[in-house]
Amino acid sequence: MENIAYEKMxxxxxxxxxxxxxxxIEENLKMVDxxxxxxxxxxxxxxxxxxxxxxxxxxxxxxxxxxxxxxDPEITARWxxxxxxxxxxxLETDAKSGKGVNSFVPAVKKLLDEKLRxxxxxxxxxxxxxxxxxxIPNVGKSTFINKVAKRKAAAAGDKPGVTRxxxxxxxxxxxxxxxxxxxxxxxxxxxxxxxLLAITNAIKSDVLDKESLGANFMLRLRSMYPQALIxxxxxxxxxxxxxxxxxxxxxxxxxxxxxxxxxxxxxxxNTLLGEYHDGKLxxxxxxxxxERAVDA
Ligand code: G4P
Numbered sequence: 001m002e003n004i005a006y007e008k009m010x011x012x013x014x015x016x017x018x019x020x021x022x023x024x025i026e027e028n029l030k031m032v033d034x035x036x037x038x039x040x041x042x043x044x045x046x047x048x049x050x051x052x053x054x055x056x057x058x059x060x061x062x063x064x065x066x067x068x069x070x071x072d073p074e075i076t077a078r079w080x081x082x083x084x085x086x087x088x089x090x091l092e093t094d095a096k097s098g099k100g101v102n103s104f105v106p107a108v109k110k111l112l113d114e115k116l117r118x119x120x121x122x123x124x125x126x127x128x129x130x131x132x133x134x135x136i137p138n139v140g141k142s143t144f145i146n147k148v149a150k151r152k153a154a155a156a157g158d159k160p161g162v163t164r165x166x167x168x169x170x171x172x173x174x175x176x177x178x179x180x181x182x183x184x185x186x187x188x189x190x191x192x193x194x195x196l197l198a199i200t201n202a203i204k205s206d207v208l209d210k211e212s213l214g215a216n217f218m219l220r221l222r223s224m225y226p227q228a229l230i231x232x233x234x235x236x237x238x239x240x241x242x243x244x245x246x247x248x249x250x251x252x253x254x255x256x257x258x259x260x261x262x263x264x265x266x267x268x269x270n271t272l273l274g275e276y277h278d279g280k281l282x283x284x285x286x287x288x289x290x291e292r293a294v295d296a
Contacts, residue, residue: 024180025055028132028166032178033115034108036062038135038144041071041092043287044079046196047136060111062089062131064104066140069094072285082289095144104148105175128170132178138202145169145179154179196286201277214269215243217276220286222246228281247272 029035035056040047044065049055063083068076080090089111093100109116112129119127135141142154153169169177197203199217221229222237229237233250241249244265251263254271258264275281 032130032132034060034131036133038064038139041065041068041076042285043196045287046193065092068092070279075285079289095140098147101147128176130176211266211269214272218243218246225284
């Protein structure tokens with residue numbers, strides 16, 4: 001993506017949650033056979049805890065790219081390849097409708113085929129496989145688990161930031177999931193990551209300056225998906241304009257007038273973020289994999 005002079009935003013995060021999350025993962029890791037990370041397919045990098053490779057150790061791993069209904073299919077396919085190239089199994093899901101979720105149990109069994117056989121060889125027939133489900137708040141963990149379990153086993157739709165206790169969820173005779181609600185806090189020291197999390201509702205947006213967030217989101221859209229702006233808001237984004245001016249261009253088209261010649265930019269920012277959330281701008285991903293990057 002081109003380098004853009006974004007508005008500076010003050011996004012705070014709480015390191016205490018990170019430490020707690022790490023402790024929880026370390027404590028429970030010995031009880032599970034595999035680790036499954038749920039990511040937002042629109043921002044797989046930003047919605048991932050960068051410490052996960054270290055924390056998960058050498059447990060077999062599965063990555064769920066969730067919210068594919070809102071993500072750009074071409075970019076999601078590239079992320080899938082990217083993670084597979086790093087030895088992870090990948091599934092694409094829309095947990096809300098249930099699309100792709102049925103592939104989860106077979107994928108776990110395939111991933112842990114060797115483990116299953118070693119249990120059998122030791123005479124531990126019938127010992128269920130155990131998988132830890134991890135993901136940042138609001139990424140869709142509960143929705144996903146409930147679809148896999150085919151019942152309301154986990155509480156979905158809580159406000160971001162609400163921490164609940166862990167729980168085991170029995171799926172069938174051969175599989176248990178460890179739900180770790182809201183504990184895998186994202187780690188970010190860059191404005192970029194914080195902003196992507198705010199745009200996708202992983203961070204409570206009422207603690208943010210919505211206008212600046214909307215302005216920066218406009219700049220991203222002009223750079224990555226100008227067509228979406230043209231189609232949805234019926235304006236050709238001025239290549240020289242800053243984010244606030246782009247919001248104003250859109251507000252004019254929407255008729256968000258405050259007084260003569262003055263447009264309601266805040267309302268436009270809220271509209272833009274809300275419509276992105278609802279998928280009204282189309283299927284737009286905000287992060288691309290860096291296919292050239294080689295892990296150290
Ligand atoms: P969490 O346990 O990880 O915190 O997340 P949770 O399942 O509670 O899901 C958070 C929100 O995301 C829920 O919406 C849920 O319906 C939505 N969601 C989960 N998976 C998907 C998906 O694949 N696609 C789409 N489009 N949405 C998904 P909500 O807070 O109840 O309301 P709303 O966001 O739907 O307005």
